[in-house]
Amino acid sequence: MANHAYRDKERRDIILASEALEENRDKSFYCPYPLCNSKLFVCAGDGSRKAYFRATKSAYKHIANCPYANSSVAFDDNKFNELNFSFENAMQNLLVKKNPKNSSGNSKKSSYGEHYNLTLSTIKQIYSICKRFHPNYSYGNEKIGRMILDDRTAYWYPKGVFGFKIIESCVKGRFYDSDKNEIYLVAPVANPNYHFILSISDINLYNKIRNMVFENKDKIIIVAGDWKPSNLGYGYFETKIYSDRQISILN
Numbered sequence: 001m002a003n004h005a006y007r008d009k010e011r012r013d014i015i016l017a018s019e020a021l022e023e024n025r026d027k028s029f030y031c032p033y034p035l036c037n038s039k040l041f042v043c044a045g046d047g048s049r050k051a052y053f054r055a056t057k058s059a060y061k062h063i064a065n066c067p068y069a070n071s072s073v074a075f076d077d078n079k080f081n082e083l084n085f086s087f088e089n090a091m092q093n094l095l096v097k098k099n100p101k102n103s104s105g106n107s108k109k110s111s112y113g114e115h116y117n118l119t120l121s122t123i124k125q126i127y128s129i130c131k132r133f134h135p136n137y138s139y140g141n142e143k144i145g146r147m148i149l150d151d152r153t154a155y156w157y158p159k160g161v162f163g164f165k166i167i168e169s170c171v172k173g174r175f176y177d178s179d180k181n182e183i184y185l186v187a188p189v190a191n192p193n194y195h196f197i198l199s200i201s202d203i204n205l206y207n208k209i210r211n212m213v214f215e216n217k218d219k220i221i222i223v224a225g226d227w228k229p230s231n232l233g234y235g236y237f238e239t240k241i242y243s244d245r246q247i248s249i250l251n
């Protein structure tokens with residue numbers, strides 16, 4: 001449930017749910033996903049800070065695959081301590097080879113007090129926060145728009161996508177090359193101007209991710225990368241994939 005929507009079909013004029021609460025509540029707004037033709041209405045939630053937009057009319061629901069309708073986007077962020085979150089640290093932890101010896105390190109703290117002091121760490125958790133909030137909002141130490149490339153934030157990146165970034169991408173055309181161990185994706189999904197190359201030197205990991213993408217060619221695929229310019233030229237970027245924790249499918 002996003003806390004923002006758009007006043008106009010072109011998705012230029014963003015509005016916060018807290019602002020919409022002050023206006024006529026019968027007014028409908030546009031979904032942040034440009035391909036979605038749902039009509040959104042503001043819901044008060046638990047006061048203006050918790051207000052959000054919902055597609056309440058059955059004739060104007062979110063389309064299938066809309067990232068703002070997706071149940072995987074919803075999770076209980078009250079358990080997470082925003083102050084602990086560093087986007088750079090989170091990305092560095094995602095972009096390492098999985099070490100089975102360390103995997104129980106920080107995921108099994110279940111004593112009562114620590115339960116509500118978790119830090120966002122998985123790609124889905126970070127993505128979910130990115131979708132919920134306005135791109136100009138900050139979470140932890142970073143602005144949402146600096147963490148994610150999607151249709152809302154593409155205009156932040158006129159020169160390309162560099163460094164740590166989650167991309168909201170999809171398949172278009174040929175999506176792999178098994179001689180090079182590469183997967184190819186495009187983003188942002190409604191207006192895919194940029195090409196992304198996932199370079200996966202571990203053959204087992206490559207096969208696993210290729211099969212996963214193959215089975216989900218019609219879905220939105222999110223990838224956490226450390227993006228560098230590709231020698232294919234303008235609009236092409238590549239990252240190394242060290243673990244399947246860097247990639248996730250929206251269902």
Ligand SMILES: [Zn+2]
Nearest residue numbers: 031036062066
């Ligand atoms: Zn939608």
